[in-house]
Amino acid sequence: MDISWSNIDNLDDYFITYLLYNESKTVSQISKIRNIPIADVNDHLIKAKLEIKSANKQKVESSKDVLDKFLELGKDSRLEFIEELSLDEEKELNFKRELYKRILREQNADDLIVLIWATGEFRDERFLKILHPLTNHRHSDIRRITYSAIRKISSPKSKLVLEKGLYDPNPQTRQYCAKALAKVGDDKTVEILQRLIDRKKINEKEYVIRAYNEAILALKYLTAGGEAL
Structure with missing residues (x-):
């Protein structure tokens, strides 16, 4: 939107009032210059400012990339967005590529948490290359x-x-790991889990111990020739 005297022939009348105001003319002076009531001057200015604000907002929105818009969505809307992507293989692949690159450079912890969450929803092993190193992150919520x-992957x-x-120091993280290991662990995992139960039974959270025991049962069932519970 070109709001200037050079573009005056293409502007609505209220923008002429705004240009005068932008040159530090008072409402009273503009009223005399344009020979219109002060009330009309104020109406012109309000209308012009609202239109400029709307145009600027649209400009900002159009400049945002798809991940910026994704980060502004609520959880339910993000899930719907991911589900819609699954209907278009090319769009989904492009989004995953951008997601991968953004995680590598994202500095905001809250945004990084959302981006990492999204990788889990895709269940794509290719994200493991960046997820595994992030388990060493100093931020406990990011590790979790x-x-x-x-x-999920x-x-x-x-x-x-x-x-x-x-x-991990975070009990919920320990619980997540035990539940995941119930599907991908082995005999060595059972030994580790049993050792942790024996050593931490008193001081460990009840829900974590329960996850350890459930993982042990699931892995023993798998070893016996069953399928993952």
Whole structure:
């Protein structure tokens, strides 16, 4: 939108009032210059400012990339967005590429948590290359959501990383790891879980111990030739 004297022939009448105001003319002076009531001057200015504000907002929105818009959505809307992407393979692949690159450079912890969460919803093993290193992040919530995403992807490639997560300071993270290991663990995992139960039974959270026991039962069932519970 070109609001200037050079573009006056293409502007609505109220923008002429705005241009005078923009040159530091008072409402009273504009009223005399344009030979219109003061009330009309005020109406012109309000209308011009609202239109400029709307145009600027649209400009900002159009300049945002798809991930910026994704980050502004609520959780339910994000899930709908991801579901819609699954209907278009090319769009989904492009979004995943942008998601991957954004996670590598994102500095805002809250936004990073949402981006990591999204990788889990895609259940795509290719994200593990960036998720595994993030389990060492200093921010406990970022580690927690990373382990949650890894759990959703549920790949045997994550076994060692998930076993390491059993020693994370965050109890919910330990729970996530135990639940994930119920599907991708092995006999060694059972030994680790049993050792943790024996050593931490008194001081560990009840829901974490329960997750350990459930993982042990599931893995023993798998070893016996059953399918994952």
